[in-house]
Amino acid sequence: MVMSGSEERVVFVLDRPGDEALLTGGTIARLRADGAGVTVLFGALAQGEADAAAAGLAELAVTESRTLPAASAERDSALREAVAEARATAVVIGSAEDGLRESATRAADALGAPVFLARRVTQAAGRRLVAIDVSDVLECKRAALAAYPCRWTVTDGAVGLPDGTLLAVTGTETFLRREPDARLVPDIPPTRGARLATAAVSLVLGVAFGLLGTVAHQGVLVIGPVTVPIGLILALLAVTALLVGLRLVFGDRMAVLSAAIGLLGAIFLLSLRSTGGSVLIPAGLPGTLWTIVPALVATFVLSWPNLPAKR
Numbered sequence: 001m002v003m004s005g006s007e008e009r010v011v012f013v014l015d016r017p018g019d020e021a022l023l024t025g026g027t028i029a030r031l032r033a034d035g036a037g038v039t040v041l042f043g044a045l046a047q048g049e050a051d052a053a054a055a056g057l058a059e060l061a062v063t064e065s066r067t068l069p070a071a072s073a074e075r076d077s078a079l080r081e082a083v084a085e086a087r088a089t090a091v092v093i094g095s096a097e098d099g100l101r102e103s104a105t106r107a108a109d110a111l112g113a114p115v116f117l118a119r120r121v122t123q124a125a126g127r128r129l130v131a132i133d134v135s136d137v138l139e140c141k142r143a144a145l146a147a148y149p150c151r152w153t154v155t156d157g158a159v160g161l162p163d164g165t166l167l168a169v170t171g172t173e174t175f176l177r178r179e180p181d182a183r184l185v186p187d188i189p190p191t192r193g194a195r196l197a198t199a200a201v202s203l204v205l206g207v208a209f210g211l212l213g214t215v216a217h218q219g220v221l222v223i224g225p226v227t228v229p230i231g232l233i234l235a236l237l238a239v240t241a242l243l244v245g246l247r248l249v250f251g252d253r254m255a256v257l258s259a260a261i262g263l264l265g266a267i268f269l270l271s272l273r274s275t276g277g278s279v280l281i282p283a284g285l286p287g288t289l290w291t292i293v294p295a296l297v298a299t300f301v302l303s304w305p306n307l308p309a310k311r
Contacts, residue, residue: 017053025141026134135171206262
């Protein structure tokens with residue numbers, strides 16, 4: 001919920017109509033003004049509240065709203081479905097009911113969406129809050145509040161509750177952010193197109209490393225009486241880093257296999273004698289190691305089993 005424009009899709013979960021205006025009206029209006037998608041979910045809808053809810057939501061330009069089932073199991077399913085259908089980038093919870101708040105949090109966690117809890121500064125002493133500037137849409141919030149005369153009275157700067165409490169209507173709304181539970185975020189596999197693109201890039205990288213390693217593997221560093229095959233060492237380290245890195249980053253053997261094909265294919269072609277009689281991989285220990293070790297490394301990396309996910 002970073003106000004980045006139309007890319008945002010935010011689901012608001014409230015106890016009953018009116019709460020969306022009182023707790024989050026300015027944020028909803030600002031999101032809608034930026035072209036973001038907003039869905040409002042109510043935990044309950046009392047008799048006679050439908051007209052007021054329609055009027056209040058219209059003042060905030062909300063077109064997607066629904067009332068959740070009363071049964072706990074059905075409500076959990078409906079929340080998960082609503083969050084998934086909206087492809088929510090964030091879930092805002094303004095509910096005071098523990099059951100509804102926990103259900104909404106579980107639905108958000110299941111899809112990896114961050115949760116924002118509507119909190120006033122006095123309700124979250126000592127906690128770091130996210131403040132949203134709603135001063136430009138304050139009139140929309142006041143108009144939405146005025147759609148619920150049965151719940152409160154609205155003046156220019158405050159809302160009067162039936163028990164005599166006055167709540168200030170300010171240009172800032174605050175939220176407590178809760179990150180999604182990493183244990184519940186689904187592991188979404190890459191698409192077929194993404195895997196093919198990764199394989200193509202890996203193939204090109206394998207060819208490039210094969211070419212560079214073939215050119216460099218004969219390089220030596222003479223230190224006094226000792227001759228260090230620095231070129232071969234660096235070439236083998238680079239190849240190992242490439243193959244192991246692809247396996248660790250993507251966790252997909254296809255990427256490693258593509259890189260290995262490009263790498264070993266380049267080494268094989270460059271090991272052949274050219275039409276002019278020149279050889280880039282001459283006979284000898286360095287050349288033998290350069291043709292054998294990359295194949296062994298590729299075999300090891302490809303055969304290494306997938307580690308089970310840590311619970």
